[in-house]
Amino acid sequence: MKKKNKKSKLVSICIHITFLITCLLIIIPFVLTIGISISSEKDIYTYGYRIIPKNIDLSAYKLLFSAPEVIVNSYLVTILVVVIGAPLGLVMTAMIGYVISRKDYRYKKILTFFVVFTMLFSGGMVSYYMTMTKVLHVQNSLWALILPGLVSAYYIILMRGFMSDIPMEIIESSKIDGASEIKTFTKIILPLSKPALATIGLFMAFNYWNEWYNALLFMDGNKLVPLQLLLVRMLNSVDAMTSNPQVLQQMMMSGMDISTIPTLTLRMATAIVAVGPMLLVFPFFQKYFTKGITLGSVKG
Amino acid sequence: MKDFLKNEMILWKKNRGLTILTLPAVIVLIVMCYLPMFGIIIAFKDYNYSLGILNSPWNGFKNFEFFFKSSDAWRITRNTLLYNSAYLIAGTSISVLFAICMNELSKRWIKVYQTVMFIPYFISWIVVGYLMTSFLDTQYGLMNRIISTLGGNTIGWYNTKAYWPFILIFMNIWKYVGYNTVIYYATIIGIDPSYYEAAKLDGAGGIQMIKYITLPMLKKIIIILFILSLGNIFRGDFGLHYFGTNNAGALYSVTDVIDTYAFRALRQMGDIPMASAVSAFQSTVGCITILIANRIIKKIDADAALL
Numbered sequence: 001m002k003k004k005n006k007k008s009k010l011v012s013i014c015i016h017i018t019f020l021i022t023c024l025l026i027i028i029p030f031v032l033t034i035g036i037s038i039s040s041e042k043d044i045y046t047y048g049y050r051i052i053p054k055n056i057d058l059s060a061y062k063l064l065f066s067a068p069e070v071i072v073n074s075y076l077v078t079i080l081v082v083v084i085g086a087p088l089g090l091v092m093t094a095m096i097g098y099v100i101s102r103k104d105y106r107y108k109k110i111l112t113f114f115v116v117f118t119m120l121f122s123g124g125m126v127s128y129y130m131t132m133t134k135v136l137h138v139q140n141s142l143w144a145l146i147l148p149g150l151v152s153a154y155y156i157i158l159m160r161g162f163m164s165d166i167p168m169e170i171i172e173s174s175k176i177d178g179a180s181e182i183k184t185f186t187k188i189i190l191p192l193s194k195p196a197l198a199t200i201g202l203f204m205a206f207n208y209w210n211e212w213y214n215a216l217l218f219m220d221g222n223k224l225v226p227l228q229l230l231l232v233r234m235l236n237s238v239d240a241m242t243s244n245p246q247v248l249q250q251m252m253m254s255g256m257d258i259s260t261i262p263t264l265t266l267r268m269a270t271a272i273v274a275v276g277p278m279l280l281v282f283p284f285f286q287k288y289f290t291k292g293i294t295l296g297s298v299k300g
Numbered sequence: 301m302k303d304f305l306k307n308e309m310i311l312w313k314k315n316r317g318l319t320i321l322t323l324p325a326v327i328v329l330i331v332m333c334y335l336p337m338f339g340i341i342i343a344f345k346d347y348n349y350s351l352g353i354l355n356s357p358w359n360g361f362k363n364f365e366f367f368f369k370s371s372d373a374w375r376i377t378r379n380t381l382l383y384n385s386a387y388l389i390a391g392t393s394i395s396v397l398f399a400i401c402m403n404e405l406s407k408r409w410i411k412v413y414q415t416v417m418f419i420p421y422f423i424s425w426i427v428v429g430y431l432m433t434s435f436l437d438t439q440y441g442l443m444n445r446i447i448s449t450l451g452g453n454t455i456g457w458y459n460t461k462a463y464w465p466f467i468l469i470f471m472n473i474w475k476y477v478g479y480n481t482v483i484y485y486a487t488i489i490g491i492d493p494s495y496y497e498a499a500k501l502d503g504a505g506g507i508q509m510i511k512y513i514t515l516p517m518l519k520k521i522i523i524i525l526f527i528l529s530l531g532n533i534f535r536g537d538f539g540l541h542y543f544g545t546n547n548a549g550a551l552y553s554v555t556d557v558i559d560t561y562a563f564r565a566l567r568q569m570g571d572i573p574m575a576s577a578v579s580a581f582q583s584t585v586g587c588i589t590i591l592i593a594n595r596i597i598k599k600i601d602a603d604a605a606l607l
Contacts, residue, residue, distance in 0.1 A: 008506065010571055015401045016409070016560070025418040025474065030419075032442060036434055050349035050441040096325035098317045106315045111322060116606055118333040121587040125562050126572065130353060136334065151328040172420030178333075181317025199524025210424040213538070231426045235433075235543065258538065264440065271430040275423060286415050289422075294486035 037061070037269040041262035060106070060269035071273060073223075073232040077210060081145045081226060087152040087206040090197060093204075096151075097159025098189055112160075119153045129217055144218035147225060149208055155200050158292070160198035163189070168248050199292035200264075202285055208276060227274045234267050343580035347572045361582065363577035372561060375577075380536045381558040386465070387421025387472045387537070388529050395477055396522060399484035400510055410485075432544055436467075459550035468555065471544055472537065483525070484518060491517045524597055524604045531593030534558065534586040558582045564596030 011100045022126070026053070036049050039058030047054060064071060099105055138144045166189065190197070208230050212228035219229055319328070339353065346359040367373050387512060402410055435442050436457035444454040457463065457580075495513050504512070536557025546556045565575035598605040 011506070014402055019398075019399060019405075019409075019413045019417075022477070023413060024418055026420055026478075029434065032434045033431055046441055046446040049434050049442050050435065050445075051442070051538045092328065095321040095550075098320045102318065105318050106311055107319065111326075114326070115329065117486070118329055119606060120590050121337060122332060122333065122583050123336030123339045124576070124583040125559070126576035126579045127342055128336040129566060130339050131331075132351060136331070147328070148332060151325045151332070153329075156325065163531040185321060186514065206422055208424070212424055212426055222362065228424050228426050231424075231430065235429055235546070241402055259598060267305065267429065271427055277429050278422070281315065283415055283420065284416055290414065290417065290482055290486075293482050 007103070022138075023031045023094060025137045029234075033268050034272055037265055037272050039265055039267055040182050041068050044264050055263070060265035061105075063261065063266055064273060066270055070225075071270065072228065074225050074227045074274075075141075079143070081142060081211065082205050082208040085125045085149055085208045086201055088146070089155075089204050090201045092151050093155050093159050093200060094163075094190065094193070095185065098185060098193075100156070101160045101163035101166075102171070115156050129150060134220060139218040140221055140224065142224060143207075145211060145214055145224075148214050149204065149211060155204070155206055159196060162193055162200075166192055199288045202288050203292060216261075231271060234270055269281040312393035327410065334570065340576075340580050340583070342572070343576040347576070359573070363573040366582065367574055367577040367581070372556075375553060376536075376556050376558050376561045377534075379554070379562055380559075381533060383465075383468060383472075383535045383536070383541075383557060383590075384529075386469050387476075388533075390469055391473055391476055391480060392522060392526060394473055395480035396518060397483050398477065398481040399488055399518075400514055401482065402485050403488050403514070408457070414478065414482060415484075417481060420475040421431075421479045423475075425475075425537075425543045428540075428544065432467075433472070458546055458548040460556045461551055463520065464545065466542060466545065466552050471540060475540075484521070487518055487521050488514060520601060523600060527593045527597050527600075531590035532586070533589055534582050536560065538563065 017256060032049060033050050035051045035053050037060055038042070038056050038058060039050065039053035040055050042052075042058070043054045043057075096111075096115070100108055100115070102108065105111075123131070132144060132147075133139045134149075136143075170188060170192070171184060174188050175181075179187065210228060211226065212232060215226050215229035216232060219225060225233070336422040341452045342353055342356075344359060344361070345353070345356040346362070347353070351357075382390070396407060404412065405413075418546075438444060438454065438456045438458065441457070448454050455463070457467075481504070491514065496509055498514060499509050536559040538557075538559040538567055539556050541557050541560045542563070545551050547560075548555075559582075562575050562582070565571045594606050
């Protein structure tokens with residue numbers, strides 16, 4: 001018996017080591033990027049990127065916050081998209097998900113097929129692009145970022161799974177009390193499905209926050225640049241930050257030498273400022289995500 | 301006839317309230333999903349900006365001919381299929397292994413590991429691209445610094461093709477392993493504990509229990525998820541293959557997938573006939589594979605099937 005315990009202890013140590021290495025592989029890239037962002041540009045030219053910087057130099061952050069127009073604007077655009085898109089999409093998803101979860105709804109079958117079919121077949125990228133630009137004319141507007149994420153078959157099916165757990169008796173008793181279907185939905189169903197709404201709502205919010213595909217396809221100008229698109233542009237060249245005349249002017253006014261803009265550290269600092277807040281908030285919501293995924297996978 | 305109509309009207313009235321609830325989502329789906337389905341006709345047209353979609357002249361299968369005769373067609377299809385298969389096989393086996401290992405740990409540790417492993421799933425590929433450059437940058441990247449400290453020759457990562465299949469597979473696992481592990485782990489903790497108790501009474505060891513209880517119980521969900529992903533095998537991971545590689549031209553022959561190719565054709569070259577042929581090809585074969593996958597799943601577990 002004792003021998004066995006020793007063996008299982010060894011196994012559990014091995015497992016811990018595996019997971020610790022995995023976690024390190026995930027965390028180190030972030031630490032390295034933070035390290036770069038607080039290095040001095042000169043050190044990078046001589047020593048390269050280091051996890052622990054030789055000299056700590058916050059000039060990249062100072063630069064970012066001395067002329068914050070670009071990044072603040074990107075934050076605002078992203079927040080606006082999340083704040084409009086996620087609640088709007090969530091309500092639409094809840095409404096249709098509830099209706100197709102109702103076994104007594106007459107058009108349940110055809111409507112479910114209508115939803116699921118969008119998972120099977122799509123027009124492809126080009127006709128999607130054409131629809132958005134030539135038919136809806138939403139390029140370079142917030143709608144190009146909001147519309148595509150509003151309703152997706154996957155979340156509708158997930159919502160249907162949650163809602164089908166609500167007992168039919170509750171709905172029927174509400175109807176007997178004389179409530180209309182819409183009133184039943186808002187007064188009874190929505191309060192009952194708070195956990196589902198929280199989970200799916202969070203997924204939608206994070207999706208909107210991380211949205212880059214539509215931004216890349218439809219946003220050309222400098223006005224409505226969400227965070228992710230700003231990062232795309234800066235990955236190609238730091239000019240995205242420094243080509244803004246307003247920013248340049250502010251830099252000059254604050255006595256900065258434009259020829260010595262720390263491009264390498266500035267790029268990483270922007271990435272950190274863009275994802276940092278989300279990474280800090282994330283652990284608090286992780287529970288809901290785990291729940292959402294497992295329920296989704298079990299129910300299909 | 302009159303009775304029928306009357307009957308329909310009564311039924312409609314009964315369902316009207318619920319139907320109204322579905323309208324917003326239905327309208328969005330029509331506009332965002334069904335309208336582009338008709339847009340697939342662009343692939344059969346010689347698209348002309350000034351004439352628009354409907355008035356551009358028909359072109360038959362010329363766009364497809366042009367695409368399939370180029371060497372690109374084979375290359376991007378092959379890359380898409382091979383990478384997705386590799387992601388699928390490597391990702392599934394590692395996640396299942398991790399889930400089984402996780403089950404041996406205490407709740408407190410599981411939470412810590414899950415939280416950390418979950419982070420990459422919620423980071424966009426763009427940010428991952430940043431993280432990758434801090435390792436792979438030729439001049440300053442950490443990898444080359446380590447190599448040169450050890451006395452080796454530095455590597456121009458973004459123009460050396462040979463490493464990229466491994467880098468891409470590694471990054472794909474890096475990003476999704478936490479997510480997938482959660483799925484399999486949830487299935488494992490859903491297994492009735494009495495199975496394990498009975499096995500223990502019969503004197504089964506840990507490995508035996510995994511082999512004869514955990515794995516068979518996991519089998520169904522592994523197969524279903526596997527086939528579901530097979531259905532998406534023609535959908536390349538645009539984010540990874542575009543931002544992960546910095547869209548480096550020198551790497552196209554080993555990193556380009558259908559999605560990145562179509563995107564460049566549309567947005568960088570403005571070659572709409574070509575781009576539309578590629579994406580029409582992709583969504584048609586994609587649809588067929590999904591239908592086949594769904595058919596197979598239906599035979600295994602009718603509840604898990606899409607339709």
